[in-house]
Amino acid sequence: MGLRDKVKSFFVTTETNNFPYVSNKDEGKEVLLGKVEEKIIAPQQTVRKGKRDELEVPLTTNELKWATRFKNKECPKCQYIFEQIKGDKRCPECKSKIVVRVHYQTKEECLLTEAEVEEFNQLKESHSNIKWCLRECKKYDVPVSDFLNAWKVDSKEETAFEVMWKYVSNLRPQYIEKGMLGSYRNTVLTQAESYDRRRMEEEAYKAYLNVGFWDTNGPTNTQTADGENKFECQNAPQPRQTLKKIKEYQDKNDLSFEQIEADYLLVADKDVYKNQLPLPVEQSWLYFLREYKKYLTELKINEQKAIRNQLV
Numbered sequence: 001m002g003l004r005d006k007v008k009s010f011f012v013t014t015e016t017n018n019f020p021y022v023s024n025k026d027e028g029k030e031v032l033l034g035k036v037e038e039k040i041i042a043p044q045q046t047v048r049k050g051k052r053d054e055l056e057v058p059l060t061t062n063e064l065k066w067a068t069r070f071k072n073k074e075c076p077k078c079q080y081i082f083e084q085i086k087g088d089k090r091c092p093e094c095k096s097k098i099v100v101r102v103h104y105q106t107k108e109e110c111l112l113t114e115a116e117v118e119e120f121n122q123l124k125e126s127h128s129n130i131k132w133c134l135r136e137c138k139k140y141d142v143p144v145s146d147f148l149n150a151w152k153v154d155s156k157e158e159t160a161f162e163v164m165w166k167y168v169s170n171l172r173p174q175y176i177e178k179g180m181l182g183s184y185r186n187t188v189l190t191q192a193e194s195y196d197r198r199r200m201e202e203e204a205y206k207a208y209l210n211v212g213f214w215d216t217n218g219p220t221n222t223q224t225a226d227g228e229n230k231f232e233c234q235n236a237p238q239p240r241q242t243l244k245k246i247k248e249y250q251d252k253n254d255l256s257f258e259q260i261e262a263d264y265l266l267v268a269d270k271d272v273y274k275n276q277l278p279l280p281v282e283q284s285w286l287y288f289l290r291e292y293k294k295y296l297t298e299l300k301i302n303e304q305k306a307i308r309n310q311l312v
């Protein structure tokens, strides 16, 4: 039985790719069953594809220029007019290389100099991060208009992260109050991902450890209503996505297991809601470490398999 199936046997789940949501099938909402008296919106796993494109990021002057150049078939360096442009080519006049890219937002073709490609890539990443923030807001049922109004103040990438987190962090005490620990856990993951996207590596690593702490706990609440499935902490499965990020950080910074342990204990100890969880911090570390080592072994086995396949 796979890890996800193990989790499913404890929780009633809907078709989710995420982990470990607790779902109420009748309403299609994730809640801890038997616990929630009042309705509070729990995070959705995904945002429907058709609804993803509501965000229009204001274009920079350069971006507008890039599209115009393509339309005019004009060399960005010497303004030589091409007869036709389909892909990357060299200008016959000034010999500089020109690059054709499809714009990530307008889908228009753009004509760039080689030097402009980096700026293009940065804007593309920034655009994708702002969209991610919008999607996270939708997951937590924050109205899109609220997000857009607050973000449009200066339309910067960093503001998008701040606005998103302001809304999500406001929900956290409510989730705890309602015993929606699965939803709370998801906000910790959102935090980790947002650090990760901003390349704040140490913060991301610590937030992923924090997710690990919640996942060793189920997460569930020992004080939930009678008859509710209690999570067996002994199983304490960890999603590979979290462990992968921790492994990357460990490799990059050459961390010993002792160092990870120290970080883990510090992070878990600082978690303001640690007392809501069934496992004491030190015990949770042991479960986490066991799962982490299991994951590292899996990685090794897969590597060996891949090498063997190459040889065959």
Ligand SMILES: [Zn+2]
Pocket (backbone or CB within 6 Å): 075, 076, 077, 078, 079, 080, 091, 092, 093, 094, 095, 096
């Ligand atoms: Zn030219």
